Amino acid sequence: NAGVMQNPRHLVRRRGQEARLRCSPMKGHSHVYWYRQLPEEGLKFMVYLQKENIIDESGMPKERFSAEFPKEGPSILRIQQVVRGDSAAYFCASSPRNPLIQETQYFGPGTRLLVL
């Protein structure tokens, strides 16, 4: 059973370009979470998605960032017109979201974004 997959593992972009980060959840998991880890900091929640729905986007910056989790295919975190401050590690996690049990989120290896 493959774990959470993220690609690319490393991404270099110049200021003003777009960054697309992909996340495939574990098999059987229908809920995806994105977190950002800035240098020397802990992870900060960005967004929580179910297939075709955004459940909680309270941690997403208001501009340039968007996320989706389509019916088919991976979840995508999209950053438009990247700036140097977007350089960070972006982690995706997934869970089965069984409401009867306390959920564990399983994390992917992360995508390390460097903006030049």
Place this chain on the structure above:
Amino acid sequence: AQSVTQLDSHVSVSEGTPVLLRCNYSSSYSPSLFWYVQHPNKGLQLLLKYTSAATLVKGINGFEAEFKKSETSFHLTKPSAHMSDAAEYFCVVSENNRGGTSYGKLTFGQGTILTVHP
């Protein structure tokens, strides 16, 4: 709202000696609590979790943590450190509603870097 405070940003121990990583939390209702470990340039691995069952939780690699509601603490311990334990450790809280269902998002502490000396 929930929050997590890891009381030490760095902990240094000698191989074979005990490890104590401290964590305090705040939460409106009964939370779920986790410890994750992150090795350099790697993803996060779950060490253990507390979900309102036994207050002493045993995890992988000999780690355990005790949930103390009166002290709002969830400290991580290990009797004997190994060189491979050197990593960054995150205490994490997931807030639950009155019915015990998670809201989903995790709140992370700032992390504690554990160094193990030979």
